Each structure stands twice: as structure tokens, then as C-alpha cells.
Amino acid sequence: MDKMITLSLSHEARKIYDDAWKANEKMLAPGGKLEDIKDWGGKRMGNILRVGGALHVSKYPGSYVKHEIDVDTIRSAVAIGDYLIPHAKVAYGLASENHDLQNAKRVLEWIRSNGLAEFTFNDCHRRFKSSMSTAQEISKVLKLLEERNYVREMKQLDKGVGRPSRFFQVNPMFLEGR
Known part of the structure; x- marks a missing residue:
């Protein structure tokens, strides 16, 4: 020994x-x-x-x-x-990037399973606030999806009091499964 x-x-x-x-x-x-x-x-x-x-x-x-x-x-x-x-x-x-990609996949699954052609930033934030607690995390994921042409942020007119909500349109080809 x-x-x-x-x-x-x-x-x-x-x-x-x-x-x-x-x-x-x-x-x-x-x-x-x-x-x-x-x-x-x-x-x-x-x-x-x-x-x-x-x-x-x-x-x-x-x-x-x-x-x-x-x-x-x-x-x-x-x-x-x-x-x-x-x-x-x-x-x-790479671990952080992988985490962002995993979150992006979860958002895409939410979009697909609910058949969302459009959604607001607040909709997404409410849905994922337990796993992506900050608005910054949500923004990072939505930017990633926008860079990959899954969604695009639409310009929205100011319709009253407060900050206008960020509005996203989903690429129809994604919803069709292409």
C-alpha cells in the first residue's frame, strides 16, 4: 500500500x-x-x-x-x-452561448405550439420569467432569433401613455415547418 x-x-x-x-x-x-x-x-x-x-x-x-x-x-x-x-x-x-441557444429553442417551441404569428415582448417575458428572469435575457434570445430570421421586430406607433410594447412577427415559413 x-x-x-x-x-x-x-x-x-x-x-x-x-x-x-x-x-x-x-x-x-x-x-x-x-x-x-x-x-x-x-x-x-x-x-x-x-x-x-x-x-x-x-x-x-x-x-x-x-x-x-x-x-x-x-x-x-x-x-x-x-x-x-x-x-x-x-x-x-461557449457555455453561455449554449444556454442562450437552449433558451431560443424553448421560445421557438412556445411559438410553434401556440401557433403564434405575432407576439409582444411582454408576452414572451411573462411566459419565460421563471427561467429567463431579466428583460435583458429575453432581449438577448429575441435578438438571436431575429438574427436567424425566425422573428422580426416590427415598428409600432406610439398609441398613448407609457412606453410602447415591442412587437414581434414570426416568420411564416417557420410556422409552416420549412
């Missing part, structure tokens, strides 16, 4: 890690590089330690492993963590 060991950072490696931690905190702050992916960014430093541990252990094949991670190893782990930032941003962007 393998014996468990505890790894620690050398004094110099600890300084490098602490500097990386401070830099990570700045990137998580509003306007920072990781602001939009805080879930991932918040776990980044723990992952850097795990990578550092794996790199360290890989240097010592066999049974003897030094218990202290050196400065070069932690620098390499931090570099790997830095390298992964753009990849995480792409992955989170």
Missing part, C-alpha cells in the same frame, strides 16, 4: 505562490481578467497547487519524494494556470 505524504512549499516557492494569489484576487475584482468567470477563477489557485504537487511528484519516480515543492516547480504550475485562462474564457463563453 502506498504511503501518503504531505507536501509543502519552500520559502521561495511560497513567495511566488503568494504573489500569484494576489494577482488572482486582482483579476477576480470588477474589471479584472477573471471577472466574468469567477467560478473558475476562484478555484484557480487551488488547482495551481494541485498541478504543482503533481509536477513535483513526477520528478521523483520510485518511492522517495522530497516533501518540499521548489520554486521552479511552483513557477511552472503558475504558468500552466496562466495559460489556461484564455481556454477557460472560451469554455465559459
